Amino acid sequence: MIRSFVNGAPGDQVSILDRGLQFGDGLFETIAVVDNKPCLWEYHVQRMQADCGRLGIAAPDAGLLEQEARTLIADEQVAVLKITVTRGASERGYKPATDVAPTRILALFPWNGPCSDPLKVSISSQRLGHQPGLAGIKHLNRLEQVLARVECPEDVDDALMLNQQGQVIEGIASNLLLQRDQQLFTPSLHCCGVEGVVKRLILEMAKDQGMAIRSGAFTLDEILRSEAMYLTSSLAGIRYVSRIKGHDWRPAAEFHPLLKQAAAQVFN
């Protein structure tokens, strides 16, 4: 870690009573910093505010966040900025105190910067739980992802995670897109998964161009029969998958033109 702020002041500790620690009662954003700028900043702030709304946590002021982020980033050209917001510290027990005040953590980490190499993935044996009430939110309850990452072989970049029915949902820390007959598809995240900001960028660019990206349910077999598969995240950008479960898997189609355009904007 390069440096960090806790509630606006330099610091790297929180109370053991913080509900982020007690219950995972909060959410986070992982933001690429490139050319001294936090990428897709508006999207990250908007998602954080929307997720705070769903969890009933008072969202931090966008202007304050931006000011703190700029101070923290200072003259770092390339880095990762992680923002964590929790419901705050309160005594033992699930019920928050009525006067609980959210905790705001901004931390800056070293990073090698964007990369466009295709990704090697495995298939995780850890399935995502079925929980529509929390689906889509980038909250702090991430044991599924931790267990998936722990079992990941050393030579892969990510792993595909399936839901309880065996449909492929996303990577451990990325969203998934498939290509078939030049059309793009993405798994529905109504029952599990995290709605990523790069996915949002792609969906909005598609909409602007009058292009439909349908969401649906896809089995692993269907995924493996697609022309191309892409994983997207704030740090990975938009990347081909080129190896699955130890087998080379060559995309049968050129990098989709829309995704080429979007990829150019992720770190812009």
Add this chain to the structure above:
Amino acid sequence: MIRSFVNGAPGDQVSILDRGLQFGDGLFETIAVVDNKPCLWEYHVQRMQADCGRLGIAAPDAGLLEQEARTLIADEQVAVLKITVTRGASERGYKPATDVAPTRILALFPWNGPCSDPLKVSISSQRLGHQPGLAGIKHLNRLEQVLARVECPEDVDDALMLNQQGQVIEGIASNLLLQRDQQLFTPSLHCCGVEGVVKRLILEMAKDQGMAIRSGAFTLDEILRSEAMYLTSSLAGIRYVSRIKGHDWRPAAEFHPLLKQAAAQVFN
């Protein structure tokens, strides 16, 4: 909070890099202290060790935990001891460092002590997710319980939580037992829920007496047609439910003799 230890030393802070905060990557125990003794101590330690095993976290040494617990409790006669164990602190990202060392937190809180009043409950609109991979574990991913508690009316003690199929699973912080024709039943926790230590005590006492407590799936209607319903937890003990969703609901049977015996042992 009365006082606390972090990794054996007096303290009440953890690093913002602690994976308990980053991902809810850990577990906890809530232990009643009565007459200066931590109740059901062996059961709590055994569950924590078993849960650590399932999550791949190095479990703290039982002797060390006991020594720290006794030092922390000191001459407090009645209190709540909370033990939290996380995978430890590591840099950003789901993958733990290979040399990650677990964080051990013991904290003592004020408490009014055991109570045997019947409980008033509501029905939570927050459903439990379907996740066999994490079911039973008292881990730190507890957003479902937080959201259930936040929506709880002021005049109830607990709320019944249903699974995705509408079957009743447990209270927000308690296990559930039903009585029918003098027989006891309890919802299966294979797909969600927390295996409580008081439930274990009851199941073991039943086994010793050659009595079967069957586990199964129960709809809310079936629950409401039972002769009696009980909630169990380390702090609540074993209690009748006497009010559901604003309606008085009188148990149609005497407090079950086995549960009377077990109740006498919870805080012993």
